[in-house]
Amino acid sequence: MTNLEQAMLQFGGMRQVSTILRTATGSALDWPTVNDTSNTGALLSENTQDSEQDVTFGNLTLDAYKYTSKIVRVSVELMQDSAFNMGAVIGSLIGERLGRIQNTHATTGTGSSQPNGIITAATLGKTAASATAVTMDELLDLQASVDPAYRQGAGFMFNDAVRNYIRKLKSTDSVYHWQPGAVAGDPDRLLNDPLTINQDMASIATTAKTVLYGQLSKYLMREVLGVTLVRMNERYADYHQVAFVAIMRFD
Numbered sequence: 001m002t003n004l005e006q007a008m009l010q011f012g013g014m015r016q017v018s019t020i021l022r023t024a025t026g027s028a029l030d031w032p033t034v035n036d037t038s039n040t041g042a043l044l045s046e047n048t049q050d051s052e053q054d055v056t057f058g059n060l061t062l063d064a065y066k067y068t069s070k071i072v073r074v075s076v077e078l079m080q081d082s083a084f085n086m087g088a089v090i091g092s093l094i095g096e097r098l099g100r101i102q103n104t105h106a107t108t109g110t111g112s113s114q115p116n117g118i119i120t121a122a123t124l125g126k127t128a129a130s131a132t133a134v135t136m137d138e139l140l141d142l143q144a145s146v147d148p149a150y151r152q153g154a155g156f157m158f159n160d161a162v163r164n165y166i167r168k169l170k171s172t173d174s175v176y177h178w179q180p181g182a183v184a185g186d187p188d189r190l191l192n193d194p195l196t197i198n199q200d201m202a203s204i205a206t207t208a209k210t211v212l213y214g215q216l217s218k219y220l221m222r223e224v225l226g227v228t229l230v231r232m233n234e235r236y237a238d239y240h241q242v243a244f245v246a247i248m249r250f251d
Contacts, residue, residue: 032057039055121219158210227248
């Protein structure tokens with residue numbers, strides 16, 4: 001057959017909501033920060049010496065961890081005899097490999113010798129009373145746990161199993177809280193905020209961080225140049241094989 005049946009498994013979510021920075025080199029990228037929210041002005045009497053209050057700056061360092069798709073070897077015969085463009089298919093598949101590991105580490109990365117995932121970095125907003133259930137009141141509490149300064153443009157994130165659970169929640173008069181997108185292509189909404197499906201997030205379980213809420217665009221993903229795709233024609237020539245590998249660097 002001239003068609004290729006390709007199995008699918010949903011991944012992604014982080015690239016759609018994050019702020020992506022592309023740099024020409026992989027040198028450590030310093031991102032200055034400042035938090036002056038605990039300081040306020042003060043009353044000052046006439047002819048009274050003013051007081052001082054310094055501003056404290058911080059620094060976030062983004063590295064460039066190296067990821068590989070792993071090498072894929074293909075026989076010359078298969079390259080020649082395939083009814084479809086084998087090189088293009090392999091290139092697409094190993095690109096997806098990188099996309100999957102990027103999304104996983106951007107979601108749950110430990111921050112130690114790998115990126116600091118958004119779940120790892122997030123602070124606790126609300127703990128559900130039950131280890132096996134989430135209520136609408138708890139989702140409201142989670143939403144309220146985020147300061148109003150960050151609620152403009154905020155959204156929810158969870159996996160598809162949690163989505164299916166939440167979309168069944170109803171009010172006392174049997175009205176669903178879930179709001180489907182008004183126009184085809186628009187994201188569904190929960191409590192008037194958009195939501196993103198991320199299959200790398202945990203399902204409802206004891207100690208699991210199941211639902212994320214906040215201004216997700218504040219999460220930074222740093223990428224060095226783009227994905228490097230290498231076709232190795234000579235390395236495995238004695239096997240009459242061609243090899244492909246894709247490399248990327250990000251944090």
